[in-house]
Amino acid sequence: MRDVAKAAGVSVATVSYVINNNEKESIPEDTRIKVINAIEHLGYVPNLTARALTRKKSGLIGVFIMSSDLEHAPWRLQNYSQFISELVKMLYDHSYHVIIEYLGDSKKDLNIIRERALDAVFLVDINAEEVYDTASMFKVPIIIVDNFIEDTIFHKVLIDYKSAIDEGIKILQCHNPYIIVDSENSKSIIERLYDENNCFKDNIYVVRHLDSFYKFLKDKKQSKFIIFNEFLAVLAKEHIDTENAVAICISGNDYLLEAYKNKIYFNNKRKAKVSVDIILDYINKRYHENKFTFIEPGKR
Known part of the structure; x- marks a missing residue:
């Protein structure tokens, strides 16, 4: 980080504020760009373990998708590819990395993922029974995408x-x-x-x-x-x-x-943006009273 600060002509603290997207500090846009350019030039990669220790967060978010019926409906694999791609990009912009897991009949992979101490989880197109089985394994904010579950524990994001x-x-x-x-x-x-x-x-x-x-x-x-x-x-x-x-x-x-x-x-970029905004709110303990968010359709 010192090398980045030296290359950008700023303090180490400023580099830290930019990397961690610290909203409490007002960093001029030209300074932020200098830091980002220095990071890219030097190939600097922030240490996720160190960041997790300082933030008390892992910087990891899980995205779990139902896959048990893909054999009979292979097109469903493509249903969420654009949405998840946008989700990953937007979360990365907020310094989060994403673990994507396709859920079949076995939960053994989730036991491994649970050890990674996720900060939050998206459950995408998962039926109600699987939602409760999976949610019981994670004590973090969970956002359900495209399922109508009348349970105030979970926030739901659905197309309208x-x-x-x-x-x-x-x-x-x-x-x-x-x-x-x-x-x-x-x-x-x-x-x-x-x-x-x-x-x-x-x-x-x-x-x-x-x-x-x-x-x-x-x-x-x-x-x-x-x-x-x-x-x-x-x-x-x-x-x-x-x-x-x-x-x-x-x-x-x-x-x-x-x-x-x-x-x-339906605009998947907007759906991803809304989903990311909501999950960041819950991670930061800004809870929503209304637990349903509907994404309205548009025309072209």
Whole structure:
């Protein structure tokens, strides 16, 4: 750190403030840039162990994603790739490193991760039972992404399914379109949001196997559809009239939706930013009274 301070022409304390993003100290922007340039020039890497000792934090955040059904729905691996990429970049900007773990049927890897003393955890697209099993292993702030659990212990960040569906209904001018999703979590969220409207429960189709999905589309070919997930929309386009469908872009791969005139978008960068802001609040003991944060859709 002394070498960085000498190269930047500043004090060691100033280098420390910049590295640790100390908000209590007002560092001029040109000074901060000098320090960053010196760090890059010298190839300086702050010692995470030393930083953890001074902060009483590890500087590590876990991101756990459900993976047990990827064999039957391989496209789901791509669902969160953009969101997690943005999450990692934003957390790194706040001097956090990320451990990503795909959860299957075994929890043995989590026992190893637990020894790393994480500062916080994201649980992404994990069903309720797994949420409680996993959460019981970590006594740190936990943010649940894309699951509707009515438990005030956890803060939830979800895409606003209801706004997207309501907008899709307006576009299609149809009150009971079929809603196609790729997970039981998504189905459960929609059912809870439309708790008093039983027709939605009957019209939600979860894609579990491609053969049955194609048969469903063939049988309902004259119907109207709201399709969550670009990959499912691509699979469906040869089997339906895309004029009678709305494709919901949730994974950031909107270039796949050229066949669809009707599209609704969710911004993964905004979703990541909101998620990071919330988890940093909880790490710093700034707790939220409202435990649900919905990411609204947009248009292009």
